[in-house]
Amino acid sequence: MDNDNTSSKIPLLEDIETALEPSEESMGYEPASLDEEGLASADKQDEQQMCSSPPVAISTIQNMAVVMTAGILLPFCVFAALTKTGSTTSIKLSILLISAAVLWTSWRAMRVESEIPTQAAYNPSRRTWFGHRMSYEGECGNIPVVICATLSFVIEYGAIVSLLAPGGSTHVLCIPAFYGAGLLVFYGWHVAAHTCESTALYRMHMQHHQDEHPQEDFYGDSNSEVQRKRAARGGTAATLCELMNPSENSTNSLEHEGPLLIGTILTLVFARIIFQVSVSVLFFAFIGYTFMALFGGAIHISFHERNFELECYAWYRELRSLHMIHHMHRKNYAMVNIELDRLFGSLMMNEAESSQV
Numbered sequence: 001m002d003n004d005n006t007s008s009k010i011p012l013l014e015d016i017e018t019a020l021e022p023s024e025e026s027m028g029y030e031p032a033s034l035d036e037e038g039l040a041s042a043d044k045q046d047e048q049q050m051c052s053s054p055p056v057a058i059s060t061i062q063n064m065a066v067v068m069t070a071g072i073l074l075p076f077c078v079f080a081a082l083t084k085t086g087s088t089t090s091i092k093l094s095i096l097l098i099s100a101a102v103l104w105t106s107w108r109a110m111r112v113e114s115e116i117p118t119q120a121a122y123n124p125s126r127r128t129w130f131g132h133r134m135s136y137e138g139e140c141g142n143i144p145v146v147i148c149a150t151l152s153f154v155i156e157y158g159a160i161v162s163l164l165a166p167g168g169s170t171h172v173l174c175i176p177a178f179y180g181a182g183l184l185v186f187y188g189w190h191v192a193a194h195t196c197e198s199t200a201l202y203r204m205h206m207q208h209h210q211d212e213h214p215q216e217d218f219y220g221d222s223n224s225e226v227q228r229k230r231a232a233r234g235g236t237a238a239t240l241c242e243l244m245n246p247s248e249n250s251t252n253s254l255e256h257e258g259p260l261l262i263g264t265i266l267t268l269v270f271a272r273i274i275f276q277v278s279v280s281v282l283f284f285a286f287i288g289y290t291f292m293a294l295f296g297g298a299i300h301i302s303f304h305e306r307n308f309e310l311e312c313y314a315w316y317r318e319l320r321s322l323h324m325i326h327h328m329h330r331k332n333y334a335m336v337n338i339e340l341d342r343l344f345g346s347l348m349m350n351e352a353e354s355s356q357v
Contacts, residue, residue, distance in 0.1 A: 070148050073098045077155065077173060086171040089163070095172050096159035099152045106149035110142075114314040142315035143322075147337055154179045154288075161284045170281055178267070178285040182292060185263035187340055190333040192259065200255040207251075212304075215328045219306050226304075237305045240298055249297030264289050300335060322349070 076095050080086035158175030193205035213220045220226035229248075230236075243249055250257055268285060271277040277285075302308045303320040310316040319336060326332040331348035334340040341347035 070102050070152070073102050073152065073155070077176075080172050086173055087162075087169050089168070092159050092162050092172045095155060096163070099156040099159060102148060102152035103156055106145055106152060109145045110149060110313060110315055112314070113312045114317060143318050143338060146315045146319065147339065150336060151176075157284075157288060161281060165278060165280050165284075167278070170278065174277065174281055175285060175288060178271070178288065179292075181267045181271075182264065182289055183334065183337060183340055185267060186260065186296075186335075187333055187344070189260040189263060190335075191346075193256075194330050194333075201259055204251055204253060204256040209327060213327060215324075218324055218327060219304055237307045237309070238302070239309060240302065243298035243301050243305075244294045246294070246297070249294070249301045296335060 073095070076091065076098060080091050080095065085091045154176050155173075158179075159172050161175050162170040162172045192199075193201050196202050212223045212226055217223070229238075233242075238248065246252060254261075268282050271285070272279075272282060299319070300323070302310065303323045308316075322332045322338065323335070325348050329348060331346050332338065332341055333346055338347055
């Protein structure tokens, strides 16, 4: 009997590795050479094919409904911010109802499945991958709907908190202000995790970027720890609920998450000292921050899960494309609300915008 090295592999792990490895036939393309000449030729071929394809219509009725309802909500929020009416019950109820309408229309728009086949979203032998392809195929306009859904949810939550808080004097935009401050804290933490190279924060963050999910292995197929977790699930993709477990979406290390936690606590302390925000509102803000951390962490890790349950939706693929670019360049730190990246000049919508690989 021949002594084959593969015979020592555990059958279960071998089956899982085979199941996780996408075949050339299932991906719908011919294998390309990985040298520079082969990549350049493959990219040019992809570009010609994409440009000849009709773009996907993104101005759907659902998206227009989102824009219209958001356009009604915005003046109310601006009026409440610039006047003292933000603490009146009538304004709170109005914003509550309108933000619910925006959230509903956004949700309906986000439930529309992508017209681009799933197999076109991932090409492991091409450096451009799915982000570049989707840009050419025209399906890159759904992220504003995600932002509308996020903001309307935050405003809705803020309106409910302002109505429930004792005394009735809580401003309707108090919780959205905490959300904005939390975004700035997260953005600063994420930038520091990529730039402060002498810190433990940087070293631990680079374990995710360089060891677990490097740009050439975005799904972590070659990492033993990632494969161990997949094997524990029977080789299937994790669900969103499973990924909301802190053990799945964070390092659980004070060296890594500690600075973010400190920034969040300081935000609450400053709000109490400087703006005299009530303890009850601070409690609701803390609940909001906790949900943001769990849900945001789950969405982040899901980008690295092949065949994730949200993969059929265009908005999800767009967010994943932006995160793929984040693993290739020091760009797209905000994860979801990309307007923050646009504000600070760190937004890259298409990998083709840079010649760096």
